[in-house]
Every structure is written in structure tokens, then in C-alpha cells.
Amino acid sequence: MQVVVDTNVLISAVFFGGKPGQILDAWQKKKIELVISTEILAEYIDVLHRLSAKYPKVDVSQIITLIASFSLIVEARSLEEKVCEDPDDDKFIAAAIAGSSNVIITGDAHLLDVSGYSDIEMIEPAAFIEKYLSEQTNAAERRPGD
Numbered sequence: 843m844q845v846v847v848d849t850n851v852l853i854s855a856v857f858f859g860g861k862p863g864q865i866l867d868a869w870q871k872k873k874i875e876l877v878i879s880t881e882i883l884a885e886y887i888d889v890l891h892r893l894s895a896k897y898p899k900v901d902v903s904q905i906i907t908l909i910a911s912f913s914l915i916v917e918a919r920s921l922e923e924k925v926c927e928d929p930d931d932d933k934f935i936a937a938a939i940a941g942s943s944n945v946i947i948t949g950d951a952h953l954l955d956v957s958g959y960s961d962i963e964m965i966e967p968a969a970f971i972e973k974y975l976s977e978q979t980n981a982a983e984r985r986p987g988d
Contacts, residue, residue, distance in 0.1 A: 843976065844875045844914060846938045848931075848948035849885050851967055856890065856905055857897050861967040865947060868975050869912075876909065877941035879918035880935045883910060916940035925959055926952040938962045945970070 847865065856861035861941060868874050880884070890902040918936035925932050931952045938946050939960055945963050946953060957964035965973070 843873075843938070843945070844877050844884075844941055844943040845970075846877050846934050846941070846943050846946040846948060848934055848950050848953060849882070849889055850949050851947050852909075853889055853893060853948075856902070857900060859891060861971055864971055864975065865967055873975065876913035877916060877937055877943045878909070878913045879916055879933060879937040879940065880936055881918065883913075914941055915933075925956055927955065927987055928952040935959060935962060945974075963967075 851862045851865065854860065855866040865874070869876055887906055890906060894900060896903040896908055916937055918940040921932050921936050921939075925935055928950075931950060934946050934948070935951060935956070938944070939962070944962055947967055947970050948954060948964055949966055953964045954962075954966070968983065
């Protein structure tokens with residue numbers, strides 16, 4: 843499953859763990875594939891470097907290398923119309939469209955408000971885990987005899 847991960851979710855995963863950390867673990871275990879654009883990668887890098895000053899024990903250079911190496915990097919065109927109240931969030935929608943991803947994992951209210959745009963589900967980390975990563979979901983998808 844290909845997903846776009848909003849910067850706030852990535853940052854929470856890297857520095858604090860919790861539900862966002864479970865999403866990063868799922869990516870590392872190849873249960874999901876991250877879809878990013880160069881614009882998203884640039885934002886990830888900027889914010890990771892800024893926060894690494896506060897949390898120097900976290901090696902952000904390694905994380906950046908992994909993301910750049912093991913994500914699907916798409917060429918996302920700017921959207922023809924402003925979709926989110928905060929136009930800076932539109933880059934996540936553009937990447938989802940370019941990567942044919944139907945899911946953006948986010949805690950951003952502006953993105954959550956436009957869930958369903960272009961058939962893209964905007965979903966919070968806990969809801970994503972429950973819907974797509976929980977053992978119950980995986981068990982329900984298995985057929986008897988598998």
C-alpha cells in the first residue's frame with residue numbers, strides 16, 4: 843500500500859514514537875511504501891535538521907538517507923486550484939495524485955478537512971493503524987486455508 847505521510851507525522855515518529863512511530867515501523871518492514879515528492883523531501887529535511895538541534899541523540903542524517911533511498915519519489919505537479927486552507931499542504935495531495943496513492947496520513951486539520959478530495963483519504967495515524975495495520979485487519983483479509 844502506497845501512502846503519503848505528512849511532515850507532522852514523520853516528525854512525531856522520529857522524535858517521539860507512539861502511533862506515528864508504528865507507521866514508520868510498518869514502512870521499515872515494507873508493509874507500506876512512502877510516496878514523496880522532492881518538495882516533501884525538502885520539507886522533511888528542513889524540519890528534521892531544525893529539530894535535531896533540540897534532540898541531538900537522534901541521527902537525522904541516517905533517517906533522511908533511508909527516506910530518500912527507500913521511498914517512491916514522484917514528480918508532483920502543482921494543483922490547478924488551491925485545495926487546502928493552508929496552500930502549503932497541497933503538496934501532499936499533489937504527491938498522492940502523482941503516486942496514485944489513495945491515503946495521506948496526517949494530523950493536520952487542513953488536510954483532514956479535505957478528506958475525499960480526488961478520492962484520497964486523509965486519515966490520522968491511530969485510525970490508519972486500526973484500519974490498515976492492525977492484526978485484526980490482517981487476519982480478516984486472510985482466507986481460510988492460507
